Amino acid sequence: MISRLIFGILIINAIATGILNGKTNPNKIFVVVLDAGHGGKDSGNRGNGYYEKKIALNIALKVGAQLEKIPSIKVIYTRKKDVFVDLIERANIANKTDADLFVSIHCDAFTSSKAFGVGTFVLGLHENERNFKVAQKENSVIFLEENYEQKYDGFDPNDPQSVISLILMQETYLDQSINAASTIQKSFVNNLKRKDRSVKQAGFVVLKYTYMPSVLVETGFLTNKKEGAYLNSRQGQEQMSNAIAKAIVNYKNKLETTYSDNQIFSTEETIKTVKKLIKNDIFFRVQISASKKSVALKKYNFKGLDPIFSEKDGLIYRYFYGKTSSYQEARKLKRKARKNGYKSAFIVAFSNNKKVPLNSVIK
Numbered sequence: 001m002i003s004r005l006i007f008g009i010l011i012i013n014a015i016a017t018g019i020l021n022g023k024t025n026p027n028k029i030f031v032v033v034l035d036a037g038h039g040g041k042d043s044g045n046r047g048n049g050y051y052e053k054k055i056a057l058n059i060a061l062k063v064g065a066q067l068e069k070i071p072s073i074k075v076i077y078t079r080k081k082d083v084f085v086d087l088i089e090r091a092n093i094a095n096k097t098d099a100d101l102f103v104s105i106h107c108d109a110f111t112s113s114k115a116f117g118v119g120t121f122v123l124g125l126h127e128n129e130r131n132f133k134v135a136q137k138e139n140s141v142i143f144l145e146e147n148y149e150q151k152y153d154g155f156d157p158n159d160p161q162s163v164i165s166l167i168l169m170q171e172t173y174l175d176q177s178i179n180a181a182s183t184i185q186k187s188f189v190n191n192l193k194r195k196d197r198s199v200k201q202a203g204f205v206v207l208k209y210t211y212m213p214s215v216l217v218e219t220g221f222l223t224n225k226k227e228g229a230y231l232n233s234r235q236g237q238e239q240m241s242n243a244i245a246k247a248i249v250n251y252k253n254k255l256e257t258t259y260s261d262n263q264i265f266s267t268e269e270t271i272k273t274v275k276k277l278i279k280n281d282i283f284f285r286v287q288i289s290a291s292k293k294s295v296a297l298k299k300y301n302f303k304g305l306d307p308i309f310s311e312k313d314g315l316i317y318r319y320f321y322g323k324t325s326s327y328q329e330a331r332k333l334k335r336k337a338r339k340n341g342y343k344s345a346f347i348v349a350f351s352n353n354k355k356v357p358l359n360s361v362i363k
Helices: 004-016 052-067 087-096 129-144 160-167 171-192 225-232 234-262 267-279 327-339
Strands: 030-036 073-077 101-108 118-123 196-202 214-221 282-291 308-313 316-324 346-351 354-356
Touching: 030 052, 030 087, 052 073, 052 101, 052 214, 052 234, 073 234, 087 101, 101 171, 101 234, 118 171, 171 196, 171 214, 171 234, 214 225, 214 234, 225 234, 282 327, 316 327, 327 346
Parallel strands: 030 073, 030 101, 101 214, 118 196
Antiparallel strands: 118 214, 282 316, 282 346, 308 316, 346 354
């Protein structure tokens, strides 16, 4: 078990590398994962005969080409050619590289050919039926994957109630995700004068499993004849990629400015911060599920896992497995929970019995 002294050292390291509270160290390479939606056997939407998968890939590659010119930015692609990639694998690619930002690029579609404009999404509950339809369209890709029911723990893209569990893992990064999404959306509107369909929240599977700020961009409607032609053109793709690349750089710069203004601690200040965090009784639990229904905390209700804890947040009950002050032990608990069938289990940090961002206490 990690002693409080060693735990304090880990926190000092987190502060030194710019992890605390979402600030970014300007001396650290900024890793961006560009996710071109769809691909291979999944064409995406075919509005007006266009291929969403091709347009999304072209824009992603053009964004990457611009960002790769900047030495302080590293670009990772979930795909660089016309291949099918599982949604969860896209998230795994981002997680394995410890990315700072995940951007998934798509083209929208609607039953009415009059709909047009660009929108940017972060993970969250649907505010209206339209947001659900957008997420439903993108999430339906899982039906093309093998063993999708086991892989996504029974998630059903067609069931609005299924989406409740999607928001849990991204809660820690929601503010940063909204900040990134707003920066991208403003870039489209200010630089290209595109119709502003604003930043919205909806339940996208591809955003659920990422452990960093994540956004999904709907670059426009292929079902709109004029906008579809624009997105399918070289000029349209170059303009869209320019706007996204500028926004990512602006987002990075904002984080670094915040870091420079607020995160440069003297040794004495750092020690005070560590002592305060150590004093705050930090511990970890593994969140395994959430439901609108209250469930008795018995082993047989949670696939043999014990002990189980619960908390009520609004209308939702959240269920946690175990409690430990050691992050390494928490990782073991997470592995056991996933082995027992909770494939989406993840670690949650608490300080003084209140949830805190995991990356604020460990890295």
